[in-house]
Amino acid sequence: MTAVTDLPTPALLLDLDRLEANLDRMAARCKRLGVALRPHIKTHKSPQVAQMQAARGAHGITVATLYEAQRFAEAGFDDITWAFPIPLTRIRDAIELSREITLRLLVDSAEAIDALEQASEPLRQPLKTLLKIDCGYHRAGVEPESTEALRLATRIAHSAKLDFDGILTHSGQAYDAVGGEELARVAEHERRVMVAFADRLREEDIEVPTISVGSTPAMSAVETLNGVTEARPGNYAFFDGMQVEIESCRVSDCALTVLSSVVSSSPEHSILDAGALALSKDAGQPGVSRPSFGSGFLDHGAGTLDPSLDVFALSQEHGWITGSHPVGSRVRLLPRHSCLTAAQFDEYIVVRGDEVVDRWPILRGRD
Numbered sequence: 023m024t025a026v027t028d029l030p031t032p033a034l035l036l037d038l039d040r041l042e043a044n045l046d047r048m049a050a051r052c053k054r055l056g057v058a059l060r061p062h063i064k065t066h067k068s069p070q071v072a073q074m075q076a077a078r079g080a081h082g083i084t085v086a087t088l089y090e091a092q093r094f095a096e097a098g099f100d101d102i103t104w105a106f107p108i109p110l111t112r113i114r115d116a117i118e119l120s121r122e123i124t125l126r127l128l129v130d131s132a133e134a135i136d137a138l139e140q141a142s143e144p145l146r147q148p149l150k151t152l153l154k155i156d157c158g159y160h161r162a163g164v165e166p167e168s169t170e171a172l173r174l175a176t177r178i179a180h181s182a183k184l185d186f187d188g189i190l191t192h193s194g195q196a197y198d199a200v201g202g203e204e205l206a207r208v209a210e211h212e213r214r215v216m217v218a219f220a221d222r223l224r225e226e227d228i229e230v231p232t233i234s235v236g237s238t239p240a241m242s243a244v245e246t247l248n249g250v251t252e253a254r255p256g257n258y259a260f261f262d263g264m265q266v267e268i269e270s271c272r273v274s275d276c277a278l279t280v281l282s283s284v285v286s287s288s289p290e291h292s293i294l295d296a297g298a299l300a301l302s303k304d305a306g307q308p309g310v311s312r313p314s315f316g317s318g319f320l321d322h323g324a325g326t327l328d329p330s331l332d333v334f335a336l337s338q339e340h341g342w343i344t345g346s347h348p349v350g351s352r353v354r355l356l357p358r359h360s361c362l363t364a365a366q367f368d369e370y371i372v373v374r375g376d377e378v379v380d381r382w383p384i385l386r387g388r389d
């Protein structure tokens with residue numbers, strides 16, 4: 023039996039008790055809200071975690087890349103939404119995968135619809151295609167009140183090669199809100215935008231099978247999802263320092279930590295063996311909080327942070343932490359953004375309390 027204290031550093035620790043509690047809570051929440059849960063697996067990139075989500079009733083999964091879709095299809099997941107505006111360079115591969123599993127594609131442009139319709143690869147059946155809607159994040163998606171939105175949905179619905187699967191949005195702007203009330207307001211705006219646009223489509227006799235929403239902060243505060251069919255949170259499996267700051271979770275909910283050790287010390291600061299290639303360079307949400315790359319725990323079991331342990335700078339493999347600490351001492355860190363932190367490592371060291379119980383690979387490759 024290996025104890026956490028015996029591990030070489032840096033190590034990515036996944037607390038199984040907290041992970042299970044997070045998965046249970048979101049599964050119950052979606053059930054209560056009357057929506058299917060289609061978790062975004064880009065957070066964990068782990069078939070083991072996705073199987074735990076499926077065992078709790080998840081309906082399919084969401085991915086960000088074709089690589090994730092391919093690897094998770096190989097791992098047995100046969101209903102996958104690729105929630106990313108399809109790169110035209112990947113259409114051929116996407117069609118190939120769609121012959122083996124149910125693959126739902128996303129578009130927000132006439133160019134992408136043209137390219138899908140013009141693809142010469144043989145189809146097993148029309149390609150399930152969702153239209154991306156901008157509900158206020160302004161990253162991608164069509165403006166739901168525009169004539170363009172209606173035009174694109176109509177084109178997909180009337181295409182012989184495409185099967186209109188519905189509409190999808192992501193409330194990333196929830197990361198700029200703080201506290202339950204503000205987060206719930208973002209979630210309600212997202213719901214309203216989507217239900218109103220779906221009603222507009224139905225007036226045009228277009229069926230809308232899927233109305234898909236979701237981000238972790240919105241889903242942790244949302245009060246009703248009437249009219250919505252599915253939610254796609256991802257980060258909720260692990261949570262992180264950013265979610266704590268915007269009050270979408272407590273420190274004691276955070277399942278992912280980085281175990282590091284002090285390799286050099288000065289009277290002003292200490293250097294950890296956890297740099298940008300362990301923690302990522304995501305310093306948090308500008309304007310919401312002071313930039314920081316990670317916080318040290320005072321007591322991980324109790325879920326308390328030590329305010330005097332702040333990772334304030336990073337280079338590739340070095341992390342600068344406040345305070346003078348003896349070389350060799352260990353610091354367990356709460357990362358700022360768990361999705362990007364997980365993507366820096368090859369495996370999770372799975373722990374229950376202080377005991378290592380398993381190791382799970384992270385499918386973080388790109389092709």
Ligand SMILES: Cc1ncc(COP(=O)(O)O)c(C=O)c1O
Nearest residue numbers: 062105192237238254255256257
């Ligand atoms: C399209 C899409 N859907 C769902 C999610 C999940 O959001 P979160 O990680 O906040 O749960 C993301 C995250 O970036 C996303 O880009």
